[in-house]
Amino acid sequence: MIRTEGIHKFFGALHVLRGITLEVARGDVLVIIGPSGSGKSTFLRCINLLVRPDEGRVFIDGVQVNRPEISPEWVREQVGMVFQSFNLFTHLTALQNVTLAPIRVKKLSKDKAEAKARELLARVGLAEKAEAYPAQLSGGQQQRVAIARALAMDPKAMLFDEPTSALDPEYIREVLDVMTNLARDGMTMIVVTHEMGFASSVASRIVFMDAGLILEEGPPAEIFEHPRNERTRAFVSKILR
Amino acid sequence: MTRKLGYARERLVRSVETILAVLIIIGVVAFIYDVMAGSRGLDIGYISANWLRYVRAVEINLSVTTISFVLGMGIGFLVGWIRTVRAPPIQKILQDFRQAEKQGRARGKPALVATLIASGLRHYVKRVADAYVEAIRGTPLFVQIIFAYTVITVSYPRLPGVEFFAGVVALTINTGGYQGEIYRAGLQTVHTGQVEAARAIGLSRWGAMRFVVLPQALRLVIPPLTNEYIGLLKASALLYYISLLEITFLSKQENYLGHPFESFALITGIFLLITVTLSRLIQYFEVKYRIPGLGIQAAPG
Numbered sequence: 001m002i003r004t005e006g007i008h009k010f011f012g013a014l015h016v017l018r019g020i021t022l023e024v025a026r027g028d029v030l031v032i033i034g035p036s037g038s039g040k041s042t043f044l045r046c047i048n049l050l051v052r053p054d055e056g057r058v059f060i061d062g063v064q065v066n067r068p069e070i071s072p073e074w075v076r077e078q079v080g081m082v083f084q085s086f087n088l089f090t091h092l093t094a095l096q097n098v099t100l101a102p103i104r105v106k107k108l109s110k111d112k113a114e115a116k117a118r119e120l121l122a123r124v125g126l127a128e129k130a131e132a133y134p135a136q137l138s139g140g141q142q143q144r145v146a147i148a149r150a151l152a153m154d155p156k157a158m159l160f161d162e163p164t165s166a167l168d169p170e171y172i173r174e175v176l177d178v179m180t181n182l183a184r185d186g187m188t189m190i191v192v193t194h195e196m197g198f199a200s201s202v203a204s205r206i207v208f209m210d211a212g213l214i215l216e217e218g219p220p221a222e223i224f225e226h227p228r229n230e231r232t233r234a235f236v237s238k239i240l241r
Numbered sequence: 242m243t244r245k246l247g248y249a250r251e252r253l254v255r256s257v258e259t260i261l262a263v264l265i266i267i268g269v270v271a272f273i274y275d276v277m278a279g280s281r282g283l284d285i286g287y288i289s290a291n292w293l294r295y296v297r298a299v300e301i302n303l304s305v306t307t308i309s310f311v312l313g314m315g316i317g318f319l320v321g322w323i324r325t326v327r328a329p330p331i332q333k334i335l336q337d338f339r340q341a342e343k344q345g346r347a348r349g350k351p352a353l354v355a356t357l358i359a360s361g362l363r364h365y366v367k368r369v370a371d372a373y374v375e376a377i378r379g380t381p382l383f384v385q386i387i388f389a390y391t392v393i394t395v396s397y398p399r400l401p402g403v404e405f406f407a408g409v410v411a412l413t414i415n416t417g418g419y420q421g422e423i424y425r426a427g428l429q430t431v432h433t434g435q436v437e438a439a440r441a442i443g444l445s446r447w448g449a450m451r452f453v454v455l456p457q458a459l460r461l462v463i464p465p466l467t468n469e470y471i472g473l474l475k476a477s478a479l480l481y482y483i484s485l486l487e488i489t490f491l492s493k494q495e496n497y498l499g500h501p502f503e504s505f506a507l508i509t510g511i512f513l514l515i516t517v518t519l520s521r522l523i524q525y526f527e528v529k530y531r532i533p534g535l536g537i538q539a540a541p542g
Contacts, residue, residue: 010341012337012340013337013340048441050437050440050441072440073443073445074443076440076441076442076443077443080441080442081441083434083437083438083441085434087432087434087435087437087438088438089435089438089439089453089457090435090457090532090535091456091457091460091532100444100452100453101442101443101444104444104448105442105443105444105448106443132534133532133533133534133535134534135532135533135534135535136533136534146438149442150441150442152442153442153443
């Protein structure tokens with residue numbers, strides 16, 4: 001479904017990604033953990049080309065997408081993204097946030113887009129908040145709207161960039177529940193998170209990244225209970241404590 | 242229902258208040274002039290016989306201001322946008338290239354030349370925009386007006402309506418610079434996360450600008466743009482100096498004909514009427530298009 005080969009990224013002199021090779025099969029949930037600054041977010045952004053990799057190849061459904069002849073807009077229709085800071089459009093209602101791209105990019109009629117948006121909002125438990133503006137919603141509600149907004153484009157896969165780290169603890173549960181349901185429904189997901197409960201119950205695989213490299217990869221039980229790499233062990237012991 | 246009625250009533254009260262405020266201001270101004278005019282008193286007969294001439298004259302101020310303001314919007318937006326574009330200086334690009342060469346990942350000389358030309362162009366266009374804004378903000382408008390008039394009359398001595406034309410040119414160039422700063426601030430206040438999110442759901446660069454950044458930035462620039470318009474309208478009075486037959490020119494003439502206080506009473510009254518109405522109107526739109534739940538909002542009532 002999603003495959004990357006030897007992704008390198010430089011920010012000026014900074015070598016942020018040092019050759020990331022990964023594969024995520026359809027319906028898999030890959031969780032990426034690692035200390036801050038290890039390149040997790042940059043790697044996610046390389047997949048939907050919000051950041052262009054300097055070297056290496058990104059494949060979606062077998063098509064190499066980081067080529068000049070493939071428009072980044074097309075890639076972003078295939079892969080939805082959810083951000084740490086929600087980034088809902090502040091001047092639009094929840095409903096309008098969800099319908100914007102279907103109407104403007106997919107050229108769906110307003111009625112069709114709205115019907116679908118209401119369905120999606122109901123799916124994330126926010127049917128009654130359709131007319132609310134982002135500033136009138138709690139963090140958890142905003143993040144759930146953001147998930148609905150990404151789903152509105154019918155993506156084949158979803159990227160989550162620390163979706164719960166900007167949330168008050170009381171709102172984390174509701175967002176994780178939505179994500180868990182999404183995974184159960186068979187969505188292919190790559191999730192950067194430090195929610196170990198979510199990782200161990202939902203992830204098919206866990207990847208530990210540090211300093212732009214993948215240091216260890218395996219099923220949750222293995223990574224959390226028997227990490228082989230020393231740095232993985234140190235990191236896991238810190239966040240599981 | 243009662244809520245709606247409440248709003249309508251509130252609006253009525255507010256417009257009555259506005260009209261009252263304007264009348265009181267005019268009354269006070271008239272009184273002050275009356276006092277200054279001393280035993281002679283204000284010649285009400287002159288005012289009632291001539292007010293229409295003043296209104297005609299202020300129409301010239303309004304049209305010069307409006308034309309300049311609209312043209313300045315185009316310039317201002319362009320300048321403001323350019324000033325938000327990131328343009329690394331050439332040295333930085335070369336430095337990055339050398340770094341890349343060392344690490345053996347350089348993309349070759351043609352790619353470097355292309356980047357250099359693209360960002361060099363961007364860099365210098367940006368510099369020009371910066372210089373324009375600084376030059377406009379750093380010199381008196383009065384000087385700019387005389388400069389524009391001089392340049393135009395020297396180049397085209399027989400141009401009909403040269404005062405009007407020169408006035409529009411001077412005010413356009415001036416307001417373009419100030420509006421550039423307004424748009425720059427407006428665009429920069431919109432969080433980069435908004436653009437990233439817009440791009441991530443498949444909008445193009447222009448789509449993100451049009452559907453996400455602009456609607457938010459325009460709301461932010463409404464109040465400063467109103468100030469700019471009002472400021473420009475007041476500044477248009479300076480155009481009497483280049484013999485534009487606008488309201489200050491008329492009033493100066495009437496001074497010589499022996500009606501100084503009446504003519505100043507008229508000019509103040511007319512300007513106040515326009516500016517106060519305008520700022521109230523914009524206030525209304527500001528409230529209407531305010532994003533619910535965002536920012537500090539005045540308590541109702």
